[in-house]
Amino acid sequence: MARTRLPLTSLVALTVALTFTAACGSDTGASAEDGAGSPSAETAEDRDDGDGDQPVIVATTTWQGAFASAAGIDEVTVIVPQSVHHAPDYDPKPSDLAAIAEADFVLYAPFEPYAEQIRDAAGSGAELVEVDLDNDPDVVSAEVARLGALFGTESAAQEWNESFESELGELNSAIEDSWPDGESPRVVTQVYTGWAAKLAGATTVGTYGPEAVTPAQLAELSAEEPDLVLDNAHMSAGEVLPGSGAVQLDVVNYPGDDLDLLTVYRDLAEQLQQALAGS
Missing domain, CATH: 3.40.50.1980 (Nitrogenase molybdenum iron protein domain)
Incomplete structure (x- = not known):
């Protein structure tokens, strides 16, 4: 062909x-x-x-x-x-x-x-x-x-x-088991990382980007007291909400050379579990 x-x-x-x-x-x-x-x-x-x-x-x-x-x-x-x-x-x-x-x-x-x-x-x-x-x-x-x-x-x-749906269910359950006090974490996401909040079962309290966060946005988003900031590793401009106390995770969208999309979800789930366990 x-x-x-x-x-x-x-x-x-x-x-x-x-x-x-x-x-x-x-x-x-x-x-x-x-x-x-x-x-x-x-x-x-x-x-x-x-x-x-x-x-x-x-x-x-x-x-x-x-x-x-x-x-x-x-x-x-x-x-x-x-x-x-x-x-x-x-x-x-x-x-x-x-x-x-x-x-x-x-x-x-x-x-x-x-x-x-x-x-x-x-x-x-x-x-x-x-x-x-x-x-x-x-x-x-x-x-x-x-x-x-x-x-x-x-x-x-x-x-x-079918295998994707099954594994996502397992990952989501594992992340929910890591929620502090059993409550859904509050997150701020970059416009291209909303899927990560969905995987975590998180409550999205604000979004930003793709442009850099302005001073007004910084104040507004920080006031929401998020637990996590889900930044885009491929468009990161550094620390998004300095001084807010939120843990920032760099979300990777692109799979590796093995072209295994499921690895992207597994790696993020591990990041989320570690971050939430330390909250």
């Missing part, structure tokens, strides 16, 4: 393509649904060349890669290294273009607007698939099911979703 690799001269277009790279939060770039610059939507079964191979998947980051892995894809090529916390800052290499040139699907997020330009620079006919990067369990389950249907791996996706 692999695409034919283009000559190296085709990769020169990268220099032009990357000038369109925008900052995190941009809403540009085509999705699989809008069809701009991509072939009409079709399932992995439609793409199957008869040998039973899975579609060739390229993901811009380990986060999208983990969604594809959960959906049942055995091998996923990831472009942005896990060590790069802010994906739009990454400068793709010619080898990245070569990988995309052979892909059937390229998974990306709307705050990574270079995905379409990279695909075009590589001359790939890959279908761009926008992934809703949110670790909220409801979003994750829906996205995994959607990708499974798109890739023709529905059974594997359903099996993963």
Whole structure:
């Protein structure tokens, strides 16, 4: 199912393509649904060349890669290294273009607007698939099911979703057992860490970001007397509520190179238990 690799001269277009790279939060770039610059939507079964191979998947980051892995894809090529916390800052290499040139699907997020330009620079006919990067369990389950249907791996996706639901229940119960005096902790979250409060069964008393906290916000959020501040490790600006007495945790959204999304939840659950036990 692999695409034919283009000559190296085709990769020169990268220099032009990357000038369109925008900052995190941009809403540009085509999705699989809008069809701009991509072939009409079709399932992995439609793409199957008869040998039973899975579609060739390229993901811009380990986060999208983990969604594809959960959906049942055995091998996923990831472009942005896990060590790069802010994906739009990454400068793709010619080898990245070569990988995309052979892909059937390229998974990306709307705050990574270079995905379409990279695909075009590589001359790939890959279908761009926008992934809703949110670790909220409801979003994750829906996205995994959607990708499974798109890739023709529905059974594997359903099996993963069932194990995901089961493990989340166990993690949530373990965290609740750590609540001080059996009461739900009060938390302040960054706008992209609300899922962490949900996992903890916490009561959210305020949110901030993605911009830095202003003096007025500092006073307002501190007045809520939160037990925890759930900061975004990928966009952290340091201590959020100094002097408030709240314990700050750095929430990691991106999975590691093993593309195991469940590890993100397990690691956070351990952080939360330790923090709450010390409250």
